[in-house]
Amino acid sequence: MSAGDRDWDGVRLHVVTGKGGTGKTTLAASLALALASGGKKVLLVEVEGRQGIAQLFDCPPLPYEERRVAVAPRGGDVHALAVDPEAALLDYLEMFYGMRRAGQALTRFGVVDFATTIAPGARDVLLTGKATEAVRRRVRRDRADRAARRPEQARAPFVYDAVVLDAPPTGRIAQFLNVNAEVAGLAKVGPIRNHADRVMEVIRSPETVVHFVAMLEEMPAQECLDGMAEVRGVGLNIGGILVNMVRSPLLPPDHLATAGEGEVDIDALARGLKSAGLEQAEQTAQALSGEIVDHARRVRAEADVRDRLAGAGRPRYELPLITDGMDLAGLYRLADELREQGAA
Ligand SMILES: Nc1ncnc2c1ncn2[C@@H]1O[C@H](COP(=O)(O)OP(=O)(O)O)[C@@H](O)[C@H]1O
Ligand SMILES: [Mg+2]
Known part of the structure; x- marks a missing residue:
C-alpha cells in the first residue's frame, strides 16, 4: 500500500x-x-x-x-x-x-x-x-x-x-x-x-x-x-x-444459500464421501448435513452483523x-x- x-x-x-x-x-x-x-x-x-x-x-x-x-x-x-x-x-x-x-x-x-x-x-x-x-x-x-x-x-x-x-x-x-x-x-x-x-x-x-x-x-x-x-x-x-x-466460510455461496434454508443434498454428499473412500458414507452424510446447515446459518447471521456494522459508515478491517x-x-x-x- x-x-x-x-x-x-x-x-x-x-x-x-x-x-x-x-x-x-x-x-x-x-x-x-x-x-x-x-x-x-x-x-x-x-x-x-x-x-x-x-x-x-x-x-x-x-x-x-x-x-x-x-x-x-x-x-x-x-x-x-x-x-x-x-x-x-x-x-x-x-x-x-x-x-x-x-x-x-x-x-x-x-x-x-x-x-x-x-x-x-x-x-x-x-x-x-x-x-x-x-x-x-x-x-x-x-x-x-x-x-x-x-x-x-x-x-x-x-x-x-x-x-x-x-x-x-x-x-x-x-x-x-x-x-x-x-x-x-x-x-x-x-x-x-x-x-x-x-x-x-x-x-x-x-x-x-x-x-x-x-x-x-x-x-x-x-x-x-x-x-x-x-x-x-x-x-x-x-x-x-x-x-x-x-x-472464512467453508462452502461456496450457492451451497451456503440452500443449506441456510435447511436443504442439503444428502445423496450427493454420500456419493462424494463414498468416492473419497469413506465407509458408512450414508450415515456420515446424514450427520454432516446437520453441521452444514448450522454452518450456513452462522455465516448468514454473521453477514447480518457485518451489514449492521457497515451501517455505521466507518472504515472496517477484517482480521482473521x-x-x-x-x-x-x-x-x-x-x-x-x-x-x-x-x-x-
Ligand atoms: N484474531 C485472533 N485470532 C485468534 N485469537 C485471538 C485473536 N485476537 C485475539 N485473540 C485471543 O483472544 C483472547 C482475548 O484477546 P485480548 O487481546 O486479550 O482481548 P481484550 O484485550 O479485548 O480483553 C486472547 O487469548 C487472544 O490471544
Ligand atoms: Mg486487554
Whole structure:
C-alpha cells in the first residue's frame, strides 16, 4: 500500500476499545506493529495493569518505563509502556509540584488511594495524561543544535510517530476519555485543571481517533455501535471498526444459500464421501448435513452483523481468527492484514 492510501495518515494517537475479550490488546499491538513498519517509531500504552503486552511480545513484565518490545516489518520500532496509576501520580506530583518525595510519603499515608480509587476521574487523567504526553513529546535538542537551525526547523521532531492506547472496554471508554468532565468537579483552576485541559486538547484534536474492536457476533457488535454513539456524543473522533476473529466460510455461496434454508443434498454428499473412500458414507452424510446447515446459518447471521456494522459508515478491517494459537507470528500476520487493508 503506498503512502496516501492509508486511512489514518495524520493521526498520532490511536485509542483502541471494544467489548472485553474481543481482542483489544491483541489488535492494539498489531496496529502498533503495522504503524511502525517501514522505519517508524510507535509507543504502545497499556493502562489496565494486566501486563498483556509483555505476554503478547514474549517479554518479562514491563517496568514503568518505555522500552522496545518489537521490531516492525521493514524496520521500525514498537516501544511499550504499562502505566501504573500510582507511579503516574508520583510523576505527576513531581512534574507539577516538584514533590516526588512528598509523593512517596503520600503513598505511605494512603493518599495515593485518593487519586486512584476515591477520585477515579483523577486516576483516568493520570493514565490519559501519560499517553498524551508521549504524543506531544519532542526530541530534546541542545542549545548549539537549536542555534544551528533555521527558524522553520526550530521545532524538534516528535519522539514517536504514533501512540497506540490499549484502552478500557467500551462501557468505560467515553468516561475515560472525557477527562475534562471528570475533573470538572475536582479542580476548577490550578495545575490539575491546566493539565486536564492539555490532555483534552490532544484527545479532541484531529490527531486522535478511537477505534472499536468488534466481532461478527450480536453482543460485541452492539457494544461497538453503542460505544461509537457514546464516544461521538462526548465530541471525540471515531476511527475504524476492527472486526476480529473472522472465519472464512467453508462452502461456496450457492451451497451456503440452500443449506441456510435447511436443504442439503444428502445423496450427493454420500456419493462424494463414498468416492473419497469413506465407509458408512450414508450415515456420515446424514450427520454432516446437520453441521452444514448450522454452518450456513452462522455465516448468514454473521453477514447480518457485518451489514449492521457497515451501517455505521466507518472504515472496517477484517482480521482473521488465528487458529494455530496466538503468538508473535500471529501478531505480525494481523499487522500485515491491517496494512494491506489500509489501516496503517
Ligand atoms: N484474531 C485472533 N485470532 C485468534 N485469537 C485471538 C485473536 N485476537 C485475539 N485473540 C485471543 O483472544 C483472547 C482475548 O484477546 P485480548 O487481546 O486479550 O482481548 P481484550 O484485550 O479485548 O480483553 C486472547 O487469548 C487472544 O490471544
Ligand atoms: Mg486487554
